[in-house]
């Protein structure tokens with residue numbers, strides 16, 4: 001079923017007229033954004049701290065073009081949105097000296113924050129997993145789907161209060177079989193498309209602790 005959905009999504013991608021997902025202006029390339037909208041995205045320069053860990057977040061979620069790209073992927077199933085989104089991430093990682101600070105003696109893994117199995121089945125894909133894999137292709141840092149979501153939870157952006165967000169995602173992740181591929185002492189980069197209060201990635205970090213990583217950092221396309 002998921003495979004069939006993937007095929008249908010790809011077919012839809014191929015036949016959609018090329019228009020900017022943000023302003024609807026016709027475009028020639030398949031980047032999904034027109035030049036004017038792309039130029040409005042401000043790539044950040046340095047990481048910031050959230051929940052006591054570094055967050056490498058490429059853009060502000062308040063940038064409408066970034067939001068349009070993320071919505072195109074998540075809610076319209078436009079898989080090709082992973083291309084411009086991962087490009088934003090790579091541009092940001094280059095800007096922020098991320099690669100210069102990599103310790104070559106350590107193993108690095110990108111761990112996407114998973115959606116619930118049922119949501120993945122319904123959408124036909126897990127958007128964070130797709131983005132993480134794309135970023136892996138461009139950076140050479142492997143992606144391991146080390147986590148699974150145990151609980152079905154309402155989306156964090158539907159919950160206004162930080163305390164309720166924390167409750168909403170409490171203990172919602174567990175390690176899955178693939179986590180056995182991660183050696184002790186690795187650097188784990190928890191990836192999500194959007195980070196808001198940081199409650200979700202903090203829970204993901206908690207679930208990864210039994211792997212005894214030497215460091216956990218956060219990565220996101222956009223943050224608030």
Ligand SMILES: [Zn+2]
Pocket residue numbers: 020021022023024025033034035036037038
């Ligand atoms: Zn546009």
